[in-house]
Amino acid sequence: MSKIISGIQQVGIGVPDIKEAWNWYIKNFNMNIKVFEEKAIAEFMLPYTGGKPQERHAALAINMEGGGGFEVWQHTGKTPEMPKEPALLGDLGISAVKMKCRNIDKAYSDMKAKNVKLLGEITHNPAGQKHFFMHDLYGNLFEFVETPEHFLTKHSNGGVFGACIGVTSIQESMKIYHDILGYDNIVYNRKGAFNDLSDVPGGKEEIRRVLLRHSEPRKGAFSPLLGPSEIELIKVRSRVPKDIFKDRMWGDPGFIHICYDINGMNILRQEVKEKGFPFTVDSSDSFDMGEAAGHFSYIQAPEGTLIEFVETHKVPVLKKFGWYINLQKRDPQKPLPSFLIKAMGINKVRKV
Numbered sequence: 248m249s250k251i252i253s254g255i256q257q258v259g260i261g262v263p264d265i266k267e268a269w270n271w272y273i274k275n276f277n278m279n280i281k282v283f284e285e286k287a288i289a290e291f292m293l294p295y296t297g298g299k300p301q302e303r304h305a306a307l308a309i310n311m312e313g314g315g316g317f318e319v320w321q322h323t324g325k326t327p328e329m330p331k332e333p334a335l336l337g338d339l340g341i342s343a344v345k346m347k348c349r350n351i352d353k354a355y356s357d358m359k360a361k362n363v364k365l366l367g368e369i370t371h372n373p374a375g376q377k378h379f380f381m382h383d384l385y386g387n388l389f390e391f392v393e394t395p396e397h398f399l400t401k402h403s404n405g406g407v408f409g410a411c412i413g414v415t416s417i418q419e420s421m422k423i424y425h426d427i428l429g430y431d432n433i434v435y436n437r438k439g440a441f442n443d444l445s446d447v448p449g450g451k452e453e454i455r456r457v458l459l460r461h462s463e464p465r466k467g468a469f470s471p472l473l474g475p476s477e478i479e480l481i482k483v484r485s486r487v488p489k490d491i492f493k494d495r496m497w498g499d500p501g502f503i504h505i506c507y508d509i510n511g512m513n514i515l516r517q518e519v520k521e522k523g524f525p526f527t528v529d530s531s532d533s534f535d536m537g538e539a540a541g542h543f544s545y546i547q548a549p550e551g552t553l554i555e556f557v558e559t560h561k562v563p564v565l566k567k568f569g570w571y572i573n574l575q576k577r578d579p580q581k582p583l584p585s586f587l588i589k590a591m592g593i594n595k596v597r598k599v
Contacts, residue, residue: 250515251579253430254465254473255315256508256557258306258344258407259499260386263329263460265304269599272308275361276346277402278317281594282307282562286323291543292529295497295553300323306599311592313398313474314347314404314406318506320498328499329370330491333386335449337413337483338492339550341502343380343388343447343479347408351377351393354403354580358391367446373435374458380447385500388447396474401588402409409477410505412552417480419549424478427519427546428507428554430459434477438484453485468559468574468583469508490551497553504545504556510579512542515556519546562591 262268272278284306289296291474304323309316321327336342348354355369357383366380366388392408411484414420424430444450457480465475497503508514516526528545542558561571572587 248442250509250511250518251467252465253467253470253508253510255409255436255476256469256473256506256559257309257316257318257527258341258505259318259320259503259555260387261320261322261327261498261503263321263327263500264524265306265319266599268321269306269308269383273596273598274316274320274402275358275363275383276406277310277312278406278595279306279595280309280311280591281596282309282316282591289498290498291528292575293585297496299500301496301498308596309472309591310402310404310406311399311472311589312349312363312449313396313472314345314408314474315476315506316406320503322496322498325431328342328495330495330501332477333448334388334445334501335452336388336411336444336514337414337449337452337454337481338488338491339415339598340552341410341505342409342413342449342481342491343390345390345392345409345411345412345479346395346404346405347396347406347474348391349393349395349397350403351379351391354391357403370443371416371457372442372443374439377430378443386549387502389567392477394475398472398474399592405515407476408474409479410502411479411481412548412550414480414482414548414550415488416549417482420480422522423524423546423548423554424459426478427522428478429463430478432460434458434460435471441568447485452483455482456480463574464581466582467508467510468577468579468581469588471582472583472588473508474562490519504553504555506557512544512556512558517545524548
């Protein structure tokens with residue numbers, strides 16, 4: 248038996264004000280289905296929080312159109328430290344989050360009507376996909392990509408479809424994204440300056456960009472909702488990229504991790520150790536997150552990106568009536584029935 252990756256569960260976004268941020272993501276990205284919300288102490292993240300437990304307020308929200316969610320995360324025991332200067336495309340770590348949408352022209356029009364900060368027009372990437380870029384209210388970079396896969400047809404845009412990750416070495420980072428995460432299909436591998444990136448901060452540099460997808464469909468309980476994903480590795484060639492979180496702490500504002508929903512944590516633990524990327528954080532058993540529970544771990548990619556893995560044990564459907572989905576007794580390869588996943592839509596919030 249091997250590990251099962253169901254897809255990108257969420258991207259962690261450190262923010263200075265969780266209420267302000269989440270309301271913005273509800274209004275503009277339709278991240279309005281609450282999976283959990285909790286105020287607690289991040290006691291397992293000591294390698295990345297200065298060796299001390301840190302108080303935090305976190306919430307996981309999803310978009311029923313499909314794709315991964317956002318884990319919106321705020322330090323509450325200290326003042327969140329904003330970056331000293333804006334991140335540029337290709338800086339080390341997650342420099343942009345990819346968002347899925349069925350109709351990119353409609354998504355662009357909707358964003359324009361909401362007066363968000365759009366960066367240029369709709370263009371085509373080297374694979375011929377239509378896409379556009381925008382900033383959120385804190386200057387985080389998002390790339391909207393047209394993709395036909397969706398779970399429900401509720402909105403013009405869905406959830407997380409992947410990420411652009413700045414790296415120091417394509418070859419070294421492929422050991423994580425290709426060998427461990429299963430992105431085995433190299434869609435393109437190009438060098439140069441690219442017109443479709445010219446309106447993005449840092450996008451006029453000479454770079455190497457490698458787009459990766461997985462050739463096998465994802466399996467597991469939430470695979471119909473999470474869907475396929477892609478990772479784009481970016482190696483800047485005309486300047487020295489900076490570490491996005493240099494002199495700052497995990498959880499400070501910015502993209503703090505990318506998380507995969509998996510099954511087979513013990514198998515994964517052995518695999519990543521043998522491949523030279525042992526767990527740096529391991530909750531060891533079922534970790535209660537107030538309204539959900541699971542086993543989580545982290546590894547660190549060569550460029551510094553934190554990759555989280557969550558083996559979900561339970562998620563709320565109707566917390567008010569004590570209705571939860573228990574995943575520990577199910578066939579790990581079998582998707583949940585659509586009606587159960589759709590039932591999570593009952594947890595919709597319009598404002599927090």
